[in-house]
Amino acid sequence: xxxxxxxxxxxxxxxxxxxxxxxxxxxxxxxxxxxxxxxxxxxxxxxxxxxxxxxxxxxxxxxxxxxxxxxxxxxxxxxxxxxxxxxxxxxxxxxxxxxxxxxxxxxxxxxxxxxxxxxxxxxxxxxxxxxxxxxxxxxxxxxxxxxxxxxxxxxxxx
Numbered sequence: 381x382x383x384x385x386x387x388x389x390x391x392x393x394x395x396x397x398x399x400x401x402x403x404x405x406x407x408x409x410x411x412x413x414x415x416x417x418x419x420x421x422x423x424x425x426x427x428x429x430x431x432x433x434x435x436x437x438x439x440x441x442x443x444x445x446x447x448x449x450x451x452x453x454x455x456x457x458x459x460x461x462x463x464x465x466x467x468x469x470x471x472x473x474x475x476x477x478x479x480x481x482x483x484x485x486x487x488x489x490x491x492x493x494x495x496x497x498x499x500x501x502x503x504x505x506x507x508x509x510x511x512x513x514x515x516x517x518x519x520x521x522x523x524x525x526x527x528x529x530x531x532x533x534x535x536x537x538x
Contacts, residue, residue: 392501407437415439418518422509426453456492457502466490468513489514493527
């Protein structure tokens with residue numbers, strides 16, 4: 381599934397100076413605060429590119445880069461302004477057969493908050509991940525505030 385104006389969204393991703401932002405200490409702190417807030421072992425900031433998702437900041441056992449076709453965040457970006465919540469990926473038809481659910485890192489719980497640029501194009505997501513399913517949700521307002529901080533950092537010029 382692609383976004384209606386995928387070419388314009390990809391152009392917005394291409395305009396970012398992501399190599400300069402990757403592993404930026406401020407973004408790293410946001411990923412860590414998100415994991416702490418949600419009480420999850422994984423917190424990350426992803427960018428969804430043409431064919432892949434890559435992490436520009438992370439805490440916990442998650443690959444630096446994954447194919448877009450397997451990315452949870454690639455689905456999260458389809459609804460800017462809304463958190464994508466997956467209480468148990470093993471029972472969600474969108475993800476039950478995903479190798480990241482069936483194998484390592486054994487994703488069960490996922491919350492992704494789309495990150496958008498000033499023109500409204502979704503670039504990636506701030507996400508938190510757990511290895512066990514959850515009924516109790518983290519504070520989405522606080523996660524959203526962290527996502528807005530991340531947007532300001534990685535959309536500002538260097």
